[in-house]
Amino acid sequence: MSAESPVAHQFEDAAQQREAATLGMWVFLATEVLFFGAMFLGYTVYRLKYPEVFRMASEHTIIVIGTINTGILLLSSFTMVLAVRAAEFKRRMALIAFLSVTALFGIAFLVLKGFEYAHEINEGLFPGSHFQFTEADPYTARMFFYLYFLMTGVHALHVTIGVIMLVIFALRAMLTLKLERLSTAVDLLGLYWHFVDIVWVFLFPLIYLVDRHS
Amino acid sequence: MNSIKPYVMVTGALFVLLVITVGAAYVNLGAFNTPVAMLISLSKASLIVLFFMHVRHSNPLIHIFVLVGFFWLGIMLTLSLSDFLTRHP
Structure with missing residues (x-):
């Protein structure tokens, strides 16, 4: 953090201001951990109760898309961290470039997820009146797909919000004269983006990799 | 802090772990x-959180706020599952 950056009157210096902002972001992320945690708990209980049906239902998800999407999010976290670094060193062009590339990775993730959703909805796997599943008890299988669409849907919503913020920040990086004003904000956006990546890191094996060997 | 080498290495490690986890599933x-x-x-x-x-740094x-977030999650999972896993129908 540079010395010339603006400090609000309640803070001693820029470093303390930045610390307070980071702390606030982590408080928000702690609530997000519990928000997603409740859904993971629901998944765990039903998976323990119906392991066989969950295994059969999981085979209907497209593992290739899931794996590529995991790779895309990991790469996007790498470009995000480079954007944070560029903001810190006030490299305007690098900041704009890395924010844009991260946004593009996010969009690629959402497009692939959309293709997978379309496939599953066509197969009649969306939990609703048209739901059909012949291999096992459809009422139980529907629970897997209910959790699947809920958890990946809420995650995709987070990715969408992240992409919108990345685009806004890239525009701000183009238009603002004082880049140091943006540095802390980019840092916080980075924390949010990495958190969304972490949620996917846990979703991926629980949805796509349920005992694939059998 | 000035080198991007740690970031490159962490990203590489994350991809190795991705390959291992997909492989292990089969x-x-x-x-x-x-x-x-x-x-x-x-x-x-852990790699993402730390690096x-x-x-x-x-x-x-x-550190406390990061740990507390996951600690509450641990309480929710442990107490709920200790009930669910020990129930006799």
Whole structure:
């Protein structure tokens, strides 16, 4: 953090201001951990109760898309961290470039997820009146797909919000004269983006990799 | 801090772990498939939190807030599952 950056009157210096902002972001992320945690708990209980049906239902998800999407999010976290670094060193062009590339990775993730959703909805796997599943008890299988669409849907919503913020920040990086004003904000956006990546890191094996060997 | 080398290495490690977790899913480890997958996910999450989210270089107050978030999650999972797993119908 540079010395010339603006400090609000309640803070001693820029470093303390930045610390307070980071702390606030982590408080928000702690609530997000519990928000997603409740859904993971629901998944765990039903998976323990119906392991066989969950295994059969999981085979209907497209593992290739899931794996590529995991790779895309990991790469996007790498470009995000480079954007944070560029903001810190006030490299305007690098900041704009890395924010844009991260946004593009996010969009690629959402497009692939959309293709997978379309496939599953066509197969009649969306939990609703048209739901059909012949291999096992459809009422139980529907629970897997209910959790699947809920958890990946809420995650995709987070990715969408992240992409919108990345685009806004890239525009701000183009238009603002004082880049140091943006540095802390980019840092916080980075924390949010990495958190969304972490949620996917846990979703991926629980949805796509349920005992694939059998 | 000035070099991007740690970031490149962490990204490489994350991709290696991704390949391992997909590979391990196709090997029959009996009851251990899911615990192994979760252990790998936990390692990936730790790398992201420590290096990408800069918690490694953060002050102790941030450390406490990070740990508390996951500690509450641990309470929710442990207490709920201790009930669910020990119920006799």
